[in-house]
Amino acid sequence: MVIFSILPISLQQGLAYALVALGIALTFRVLAFPDLTVDGSFPLGGAVVARLIVGGVDPTLAVIGAAAAGFIAGCLTGILNTRLKINSLLAGILMMTILYSVNLRIMGRANIQLLDSTTVLTFMENMDVARYIPIIIFFFILTVIIKVLVDLFLHTEYGMAMRATGDNETMIRSLGVNTDNATVFGLGISNALVALSGALVAQDQGFSDVGMGIGMIVAGLASIIIGEALIKPRTVFRLTLAAIVGSLFYRFIISLGLRLGLAPTDLKMATGLMVILALGIPAFKKAREGKIHLRGV
């Protein structure tokens, strides 16, 4: 059966990329900020972790360093938007573009091999089972821990202020919250998660490449849309769950497509069409009812 043979790879990839979907849910859904930094902060995570590991730094520290780099990148996008009043989409695009050069600087070349280095996954690879089993378990535990932490954070006093920032900015400002700071911090957390994912993926696939972030936003959005179709995001718990489940389903669909003969080069087009279709169906339905509404994400 095709479905069973692609299950391990979809689980492994779905969990590895789940944190990207989680990060995108934080910006697009919680903060209502369409952050495009992701295409740059994902390879940033990979670049930092590869450079640090090759440079002899402890792999765990290297992963933390990658997340910290992502946090800074996200904050910078936030600062471009809130302090310099640059449009949110443009701020993200600027940061993403700048990060391309930064990532090349960090790595010193277009890619770094990690196959011969000790990574956080190495001890699992030495186990006496199929490589994917311990890795799936590890990614699963990590994803659950981070999901719970994000859920808890969003129910704290500050986390609630952040949610209100995306819900009703006028109101929460009138209640004493500096929404600029909340936006900057939220973007920081989001991109820290994305960079963390980049760091894990680089170690899993055995190399970091400057181009590994291309299309990450669209893939993440596709994951979120799929997840929300399955799990209505009425609460924070369901919102983050939807992002993770969506990521798993998205990777499953992709693996299935590839197995059924979809050319890898057409992957990003297929994902893009998938997002267009999902976003377009409501507009199409409305148009048939004689009402046309522009729809954003």
Added chain:
Amino acid sequence: MAESIITLSGITKIFNKGTQDEKRALDGIDLEIAPGDFITVIGSNGAGKTTLLNIIAGTYQPDDGRIMIDNQDVTKAPDYRMAGYVARVFQDPTQGTAAKMTIEENLSLSELRGKRRGLKWGVTRSRRKRYSEVLKILDLGLENRLKQDVGLLSGGQRQSLTLLMATLSLPRLLLLDEHTAALDPRTADKVSELTEMMVAEHNLTTMMVTHNMNQALHYGNRMIMLHQGRVQMDVSGEEKQKLTVREVIDKFGKTLKDETLLTCEADLP
């Protein structure tokens, strides 16, 4: 008279400065608000009522003049700093609450108005218990719907909740910006009643903008009328109690020759 809570001196706000559309929305407003004052603010469209509220709430900073609260200069303070002193209910019921958050979360957001927000749990058990107590005041059954999203409430329910949220943290000054104008007449009356009750209960210093002359005369101990960015009339105490809609119209309707000044002829008894 007791020392004032808020003192505005020479507050001037000019929109579109230096362009053809330049508009002097506020033109040297002097105003002292004493503790316990309940001031109603009337004036025609464009008289500067909402601008005045926005200046006090820190949404705009004045071009000239000074604002003092408790002897502190807060002229340049942005809205999120003024939140430490001022609570506000907007005209639009959707503006005062976060639709995708629950009733208890909204109450918790407002309870922390102007305070530091940290990583402590937002809706604690003791808070939830208290919220379900205070919600009973509204008599809308919201105490049984703590975990429902505010977006599910009607306009009147949302505005009542916003009012409760504004009074919950006992602000130094409560600003009401035509907060019943967007509601149907019956709901508006209920929210007005609620307002009077809460202001009286907590002895809140209040400033209420209204379009309705009857309301302006009925509520509060002081009434100011704005016209072209200036304070045209300022009556308080007994003088205000005795004032009638007819008198105000006779006095100002003619001299100002501004048919939009008071849009309440139809409301005349």
